[in-house]
Amino acid sequence: MFERFMDEKILPFLFRESKHPIRFNELMQANKMLVDHIPLEGRVPGVKIRLLRLYIFMIFVWNLVFLPPALLFHKVLAKIDCHVMIVLAVFFTLLFFGVLSIFKSWAIERMALNRIKKAWRLHLPYYDFDTYHTKVAKFYTDAIEKGVTGANVEMYIMNALSLEK
Numbered sequence: 001m002f003e004r005f006m007d008e009k010i011l012p013f014l015f016r017e018s019k020h021p022i023r024f025n026e027l028m029q030a031n032k033m034l035v036d037h038i039p040l041e042g043r044v045p046g047v048k049i050r051l052l053r054l055y056i057f058m059i060f061v062w063n064l065v066f067l068p069p070a071l072l073f074h075k076v077l078a079k080i081d082c083h084v085m086i087v088l089a090v091f092f093t094l095l096f097f098g099v100l101s102i103f104k105s106w107a108i109e110r111m112a113l114n115r116i117k118k119a120w121r122l123h124l125p126y127y128d129f130d131t132y133h134t135k136v137a138k139f140y141t142d143a144i145e146k147g148v149t150g151a152n153v154e155m156y157i158m159n160a161l162s163l164e165k
Helices: 002-014 024-035 051-072 074-079 082-123 129-145 151-164
Strands: 015-017 047-049
Touching: 002 015, 002 051, 002 082, 015 082, 024 082, 024 129, 024 151, 047 082, 051 074, 051 082, 082 129, 129 151
Parallel strands: none
Antiparallel strands: 015 047
């Protein structure tokens, strides 16, 4: 339920997605990078992160998480020495930007995976993504090593998949 909410509501709010589908060669490159565990930041065509919205979302979530305990323990926090409060402020600022960086990387990877799956359904509708994406990445690597280029890559992969079944 949480993943569905993130995919349908939060990620479209945080990213700008192109109306045009990914071309076959771009899909194969992105799939290969996904299989090889190469970070997909900025390499998936048609997806752009909206940084201002990301910051606004994270500030909202951060305040949603830390404001109730701060209000609950306000009297205790008010009596703490100001030097300790400065150190705590620095610590929570570092924690905020660390969580922001981790969330940004996760959101980019998740959006890239969603975009790849969407393009997969368009270009390879008869092959399940979870079952065949590693095999297709291997076929794509073989095609590149053999010097196959352009539209011939699609033919090579389709032939290899038809022989695989």
